[in-house]
Amino acid sequence: MAISRFAASRLTQGLPKYQSAWDQDNVEQGALVPIASGVITTQGTNQIQFANIPQIYQHLMIITNFRSTAVASTEKLYIYTSNTSVGNFSSTILSATSSSISSTRVTNDYYGSECGLTPAASSPAGVFGSSETHILNYVDTSNHRSAITKSSCNIDGPSTSQIVASLCRGTGAINYITMFVYGNSGNLAPGSNATLYGIKASA
């Protein structure tokens, strides 16, 4: 459905008779368009999944604000994409804590690509971690898909910021994406949320 809006500037432009003064495009959104969002209201799942992803955009962006119920300070954040079969995920990770920086690699990961950290139950109450994941050219079914993530997990103690390059091997379509926590048997805490955006490559 097109969003029509009357723009004040149209009054001064002196439009020809055939041109409408009403904008028919989603001018408020531009190229960045919200597709779907999910919120955890009751504890019971470790994931938020985006299904039936339209194949009409060029790139995707997923933003998460997660907290885990795991009995730990943090739990790992993962991304699963439907173009990839189990065992075909991998990551290159750069981490910074309050005292050091390091880089690690995960290969042939089974459930998804590790892409960050979230605060868990042993961290200060009410603190959520944030991440932003970009999948460029997600509609390219001639090549494998990659993701770039920046993740912040500050728990006023042993905190970690990470940037991650993920490989989701497979040339199938990305029809659904799952963001989930895994590693310390936690679920997503109420208030955790995620939003999927599509980015157009056209006007």
Added chain:
Amino acid sequence: MHHIQSISVTGSSVSTLDFTNIPQTFKHLHIKAYTRMQASQNVPYDLTITVNGANPTQFAFHRLSGNGATASSANYTNDTLFRVPLVVPNAFHTSNVFGSALIDILDYSATTKGKTLRALGGQDVNGGTEPAAGWINLTSSMWNSTSAITSLTFASFGNFAIGTRVDLYGLTSSNKDGL
């Protein structure tokens, strides 16, 4: 964020991707670069960006990187273009893997200040031996000039592989219609 222009490599490979006559009506630029080169070397290539068709010695960059084993940093001064290092895999690396780079140039049209590029990018290739393994990088690159940016030319080493694409976006700082 508003789409300005996209360039894709299809049919035959090319060595440069040229964005000319960039509108001066936005506040900032954002670039999404999805790239791979046909040439081969164990280390991923840098993505280079020539500004306004010229290469004066007015640029510098520094990076913070991880290659799966070691965190590192590096810098280079007296450069002749913007540089986003280690984000372009090539024929040496796992087939069908492209590098991703998210690039921001703030205040690109300003004529009272120098220009700074910020980039987050890299690629993972499911293992390998450094430096041929995956890289993730945070980069800052500077152009010490008060000239407005009107064109950007993307290149690396040799020709871009088929499937490469770069998308240019403009970010506004106010409502598009001034409401």
